[in-house]
Amino acid sequence: MSTNIDRNTASTGRSNAGSAELFRRGQRVITGGNARLSVFQRPHPIYITNGTGVNIVDADGNTYLDFLNNFTALIHGHSFRPVLDRLHHQLELGISFSGPTKLEVEFAELLCRRVPYFDQIRFMNSGTEAVMYTIKAARALTGKLKIAKLEGAFHGGYDPLEVSLDSAPANWGPRLAPNAVPYCAGIPEWHTTDTVVLPFNELIATRQILEGNKDKLAAVIIDVLPQRAGLVPIDRSYLAFLREFTARHGIVLISDEVMSFRLSYRGAINRFGFEADLCAFAKIIGGGLPIGAVGGMPQFMLAFDPTNGKPLVPQSGTFSANPMSMAAGIAALEALSEQSFQRLDDLGEYACSSLTEMFRQERLPYSVTGMGSMFRIHLRHEAPKDYREAYAAPEQQEKMGMLIRALQEKGVIVSPTCQLCLSTPMLTDHIDEMVTSVREAARMVEAREPRRAS
Incomplete structure (x- = not known):
């Protein structure tokens, strides 16, 4: 297959004066x-000015x-033209309202049709927010506080899940019994106690760790293809064990598919052949606009239900399910067969x-x-x-920084x-x-x- 690629392919001599000037200006008013x-x-x-198809253009015209x-x-x-057309149409109707819209119902219906395991959906504004609410729901439903995560896995900017995000040889402890290491200053000490760190794909060691914490665990959260942990797929026998263990002990199994939802038409859950109790997803479902979502079966989504009084986990947000994100998301997913x-x-x-x-x-x-x-x-x-x-x-x-900068120059x-x-x-x-x-x-x-x- 061939195509004419209309782009500046010069590998040297790229001017970055415009970006340098924007950075200088930005430092005055934006921290960093x-x-x-x-x-x-x-x-x-x-600094980017525009993009079309596979290309982006910076402030210097590169x-x-x-x-x-x-x-x-x-x-x-x-x-992407279908998304742009849908957004242009919605702009004329309204950007956001202090009330639900038909679009959020239609989008939730689309997602539930696409992923049979999803019975209900709640919309948020980012992947971090979606993951945070799955944890809050798991704790509310089980009455327990501890959570378990895979060593090195990234789940957004939520304190308990930043534990052991970038631990190093000096502090990460034994391979089969990883230490719980805070990511940055300001993470409360109790998170290193309440967050249990699991050695990725090490079934026997993981079983021992979970057995020792099973009565206090609210949730186990996984990413089947954790980017920060190497973008290595989860072993299916390891995944099957986690599903069986959590179900047997009343622990909520959460699938973080903020990135990995793009692994198949029905998400990573379908590609790996399992059903989590709750799923957090975002990114591709927003068509390029801010979005997050939690999906699952009614007995777990019940935590967010306000129809019988105050829900176990109140979830709102001024821009949750805003019509622009809903419109863009519908257009993006409809174009993904x-x-x-x-x-x-x-x-x-x-x-x-x-x-x-x-x-x-x-x-x-x-x-x-x-x-x-x-x-x-x-x-x-x-x-x-x-x-x-x-x-x-x-x-x-x-060395990696040098490689990335060289690629950027090219x-x-x-x-x-x-x-x-x-x-x-x-x-x-x-x-x-x-x-x-x-x-x-x-x-x-x-x-x-x-x-x-x-």
Whole structure:
């Protein structure tokens, strides 16, 4: 398959004066110069002005091939016409109201049809918010406080789930009995007591840890493809054990599909063949607008039900289920058929195999992990199996930063962990161009030793 890729492919001489000036201005009025840590970089981020399809353009007019897609949220890429048309129509009707709309009913019906296990939905405004409410619901329903999570897994900016998000060799403890390590200053000490950390895919050790906490656990939260833990798929026998153990002991099993909902037409739950008690999802269902949602069966969603008085977990929000996000989400999902996901799977397999073969030919000490339309490059010969193997020491972080900056200079955008994701307008030509850029960037990085921190 071939296509004309209309973009600036120059690998050198990109001016960043416009972004540098915006960063200078931003530092005066925004702490750190921009509003998201995830996009901050030194000496300054690139500031984006517009995007179309697979491309984004920065403040200096440089065009980039976008393999980040706003951290996996834009499954249709940029300026997707069905979403734009739906938003333009809704703008004329109203942006938000102090009352429910027909759109939220229609969108919930669409989601429940798509994922048979979803009987009911509640809408929020972000993935963090959705995950937070699943935890609150689990605690309210069980009357217990402890939660268990996988070591290194990211579940948004909620204190209990930031425990052991980026633990390091100096503090992470034994491999089969990980320490609970606070992520940052200000996380209360009790979270390291109430959050139980599980060794990913280590069934016997996980069983022992859960057995010791089963009477106090409200929930076990999982991500079947945890990005920060290496983008390594969960082992199906490990998953089956977690499902059986939680059901037997009255512990709520939560599936965080904020990212992994894009793994199939019916979400990660369907692809991995299991049913969680509650599911938190976001990103692709918003069509590019802010959104979050919780789905599940009535006995678990009951925690949010206000029809018989004050609910166990009051959940509201000025912009929850706002008509703009509902309209964009409906348009985005209606355009995602089962064939769309199969095509993304095929393209993802092509990307991973192409990168792997290129690394072999170039004798580069790199590897690839991932599934479906998401994959990640690691600076190690053997693909990691868990968070600890995926962990990057300071020297590796510096080297990865060099690789990411070199890719940016060549016109390819990836995440700060070198994760990439696909969008529906992408073609094999775009994959080939990305692989070529990775080859050239890696050659540059390998040709010089990383600068040591002073």
